[in-house]
Amino acid sequence: MHSEVNQMSIKFQSRSNNEAFARQAVAAFAAQLDPTIEEINDIKTAVSEAVTNCIVHAYRDTLGYITVAAKLYDDGEIRIVVRDKGCGIADIQQARQPMFTTGDAGRSGMGFTIMESFMDRLRVRSREGVGTQVTMTKRIAARLGQK
Amino acid sequence: MKCSHKREDCGIVIRFDGELGHHEAAQCVEYLEKTMILYATEPIFLDLSGLTFMDSSGIAVVLGAQRNILGAGQTFCVVGTPPTVMRIFQASGIVKRIQFIPELPHLSKPENEEEEPCTAK
Ligand SMILES: Nc1ncnc2c1ncn2[C@@H]1O[C@H](COP(=O)(O)OP(=O)(O)O)[C@@H](O)[C@H]1O
Ligand SMILES: [Mg+2]
Numbered sequence: 584m585h586s587e588v589n590q591m592s593i594k595f596q597s598r599s600n601n602e603a604f605a606r607q608a609v610a611a612f613a614a615q616l617d618p619t620i621e622e623i624n625d626i627k628t629a630v631s632e633a634v635t636n637c638i639v640h641a642y643r644d645t646l647g648y649i650t651v652a653a654k655l656y657d658d659g660e661i662r663i664v665v666r667d668k669g670c671g672i673a674d675i676q677q678a679r680q681p682m683f684t685t686g687d688a689g690r691s692g693m694g695f696t697i698m699e700s701f702m703d704r705l706r707v708r709s710r711e712g713v714g715t716q717v718t719m720t721k722r723i724a725a726r727l728g729q730k
Numbered sequence: 731m732k733c734s735h736k737r738e739d740c741g742i743v744i745r746f747d748g749e750l751g752h753h754e755a756a757q758c759v760e761y762l763e764k765t766m767i768l769y770a771t772e773p774i775f776l777d778l779s780g781l782t783f784m785d786s787s788g789i790a791v792v793l794g795a796q797r798n799i800l801g802a803g804q805t806f807c808v809v810g811t812p813p814t815v816m817r818i819f820q821a822s823g824i825v826k827r828i829q830f831i832p833e834l835p836h837l838s839k840p841e842n843e844e845e846e847p848c849t850a851k
Binding site: 599600602603606620621624627628631632635638639681688689690691693694696697700701 | 749751752753755756759783785786787789790791793794814817818821822823
């Protein structure tokens with residue numbers, strides 16, 4: 584079975600002081616799945632990477648809106664979608680390579696690599712000039728409804 | 731995020747407390763650069779034991795500091811990295827490029843005289 588049991592979404596401006604808000608909001612929502620501290624930290628980190636990318640890359644020289652949506656499923660899965668209407672990614676495969684960055688010295692090029700290794704699945708859809716949507720899922724080991 | 735530093739027997743210990751993401755990174759870089767200039771001839775230890783969160787922005791902070799400090803001929807070690815933060819370094823495949831030590835080396839104890847001050851275990 585794989586049916587949805589809860590969902591949320593938040594929309595906020597691409598200001599860097601919203602990064603902590605976004606990752607903490609998703610972490611607090613995901614807490615309903617009774618994850619381990621390690622699992623919560625994985626989710627926080629992946630959300631932080633995706634949201635930071637919207638702020639530093641998608642809306643590099645402008646201010647725009649970022650949407651973060653999350654859904655919980657009865658099999659313990661969480662699905663997180665981070666969306667922007669920024670510049671888009673020309674070559675997604677290249678962007679996902681470890682160490683690839685179009686950013687400055689403050690970037691390590693490891694964002695997508697960390698999202699991939701901390702979540703079970705990562706899907707990136709993007710169109711130049713339109714925006715980017717990052718979808719990440721993670722299964723939290725059978726704990727839902729156990730309490 | 732709180733940045734602080736203090737002098738220990740082994741060198742200058744810079745400490746970060748709180749969450750280190752992109753928003754906090756600039757402040758950390760600035761603090762590291764300022765402190766490094768202030769103590770240009772001393773070994774620098776970066777104490778991460780107070781970090782409750784770090785993402786890839788922190789990787790850039792640490793690698794940038796290491797590049798500057800080693801480039802200036804100083805010693806650089808990362809101390810007390812919490813397990814959750816260590817996983818970020820591991821996922822980035824750069825663990826071998828940084829000298830991690832569990833805790834500060836104890837110097838000037840007669841019975842430990844042969845101990846190397848800044849060598850990773
Ligand atoms: N939301 C986005 N909008 C536009 N470009 C993006 C977005 N996310 C990622 N990118 C591109 O993909 C590259 C790799 O991203 P990432 O792996 O997070 O590394 P970093 O952020 O350190 O550059 C970025 O440098 C950027 O060119
Ligand atoms: Mg990134």
